[in-house]
Amino acid sequence: MAEVLVLAEHDGGEVKKVTLELLTAAKRLGAPSVVWTGPGADAGAARLGEYGAEKVYVADSPDFSGYVVAPAAELLASLVADKAPAAVLVAGTTEGKEIAGRLAIKTGSGVLTDAVNVTAGDDGAPVAEQPNFGGAITVHSVVRAGTPIIAVRPNAISPEAAAGAAAVEAVSFAASDAAKAAAVTERVVAEKGERPDLTEAQLVVSGGRGTGSEEGFKIIEKLADALGAAVGASRAVTDAGWYPHQFQVGQTGKTVSPQLYMAVGISGAIQHRAGMQTSKTIVAINKDPEAPIFEIADFGIVGDLFTVVPQLLDEIAKHKGV
Numbered sequence: 001m002a003e004v005l006v007l008a009e010h011d012g013g014e015v016k017k018v019t020l021e022l023l024t025a026a027k028r029l030g031a032p033s034v035v036w037t038g039p040g041a042d043a044g045a046a047r048l049g050e051y052g053a054e055k056v057y058v059a060d061s062p063d064f065s066g067y068v069v070a071p072a073a074e075l076l077a078s079l080v081a082d083k084a085p086a087a088v089l090v091a092g093t094t095e096g097k098e099i100a101g102r103l104a105i106k107t108g109s110g111v112l113t114d115a116v117n118v119t120a121g122d123d124g125a126p127v128a129e130q131p132n133f134g135g136a137i138t139v140h141s142v143v144r145a146g147t148p149i150i151a152v153r154p155n156a157i158s159p160e161a162a163a164g165a166a167a168v169e170a171v172s173f174a175a176s177d178a179a180k181a182a183a184v185t186e187r188v189v190a191e192k193g194e195r196p197d198l199t200e201a202q203l204v205v206s207g208g209r210g211t212g213s214e215e216g217f218k219i220i221e222k223l224a225d226a227l228g229a230a231v232g233a234s235r236a237v238t239d240a241g242w243y244p245h246q247f248q249v250g251q252t253g254k255t256v257s258p259q260l261y262m263a264v265g266i267s268g269a270i271q272h273r274a275g276m277q278t279s280k281t282i283v284a285i286n287k288d289p290e291a292p293i294f295e296i297a298d299f300g301i302v303g304d305l306f307t308v309v310p311q312l313l314d315e316i317a318k319h320k321g322v
């Protein structure tokens with residue numbers, strides 16, 4: 001069975017959930033082999049084995065933290081040449097998509113990004129499902145040149161446990177001078193707080209212009225905290241400076257695909273929908289019954305958010321027995 005390379009996203013020894021999602025997709029295509037950059041593989045290997053990883057190629061080089069994404073693309077290119085995998089799967093994050101693009105150039109391959117599912121076609125080759133035009137059209141695409149390289153949206157595939165040997169194999173790697181052209185000079189750790197990461201979260205509560213002000217937006221944080229959710233925002237909010245830009249959801253912001261997405265005081269412009277409409281369940285709260293967000297909502301509440309959300313908070317508190 002051909003190998004399928006999966007580029008691990010991890011935090012040192014902690015495997016990010018998206019890696020398990022990629023393993024689940026890889027298993028449908030062949031024998032999953034994880035590519036681990038930097039330290040921590042020993043701590044992470046067991047978890048990878050629980051989700052079907054047969055091998056873990058470990059390149060523990062400081063080049064991966066010292067330079068931007070080029071070394072990872074270079075490592076993958078050498079493994080593609082060496083192992084002739086059936087496909088390479090990476091997370092559809094900003095970095096993952098850049099690595100995918102660079103790898104495609106290096107290997108003369110086709111690349112598909114923003115996949116929300118990957119399955120094996122009749123000939124066994126990977127078929128990627130991609131929402132296009134802000135989700136208005138869904139296409140199924142295959143790669144016709146080289147090794148299929150697919151960037152898969154985090155949270156789009158449910159990870160399924162499957163036993164794998166997760167045999168660790170060290171790979172020697174030193175980045176070329178070209179890959180060292182852009183060096184990391186400083187790292188600033190973003191204050192994360194207690195909330196889950198927006199792109200990985202199972203629950204997201206997003207607020208829009210309907211919140212009225214920076215002060216008004218605080219009700220979104222309250223609701224998110226009551227649910228243990230991440231906070232998102234529309235561009236109207238981030239442009240107004242009511243909430244930081246890194247929390248913007250949409251075409252020019254983050255793409256999210258949680259189990260539950262609550263859009264509060266958000267009209268549902270196509271550019272916002274592009275970043276959230278693959279969410280499993282969408283709940284909209286809006287005082288305008290004609291707001292376009294209701295077209296894609298599974299549950300809608302027509303009302304003033306400053307009346308509805310406090311009632312919701314009361315109900316959540318009762319439910320928790322607080």
Ligand SMILES: Cc1cc2nc3c(=O)[nH]c(=O)nc-3n(C[C@H](O)[C@H](O)[C@H](O)COP(=O)(O)OP(=O)(O)OC[C@H]3O[C@@H](n4cnc5c(N)ncnc54)[C@H](O)[C@@H]3O)c2cc1C
Binds near residue numbers: 208236253272
């Ligand atoms: C190139 C380009 C890229 C873009 N990228 C993005 C992007 O990434 N993300 C994004 O979000 N937008 C993006 N936009 C902007 C997008 O077109 C919309 O302008 C934006 O999404 C609107 O944000 P909003 O829904 O919060 O505000 P509005 O459209 O003003 O909607 C506010 C909503 O709140 C409701 N409301 C008002 N008061 C209350 C209340 N008290 N209770 C309940 N409901 C209330 C209103 O009925 C209305 O539906 C982009 C635009 C362009 C041109």
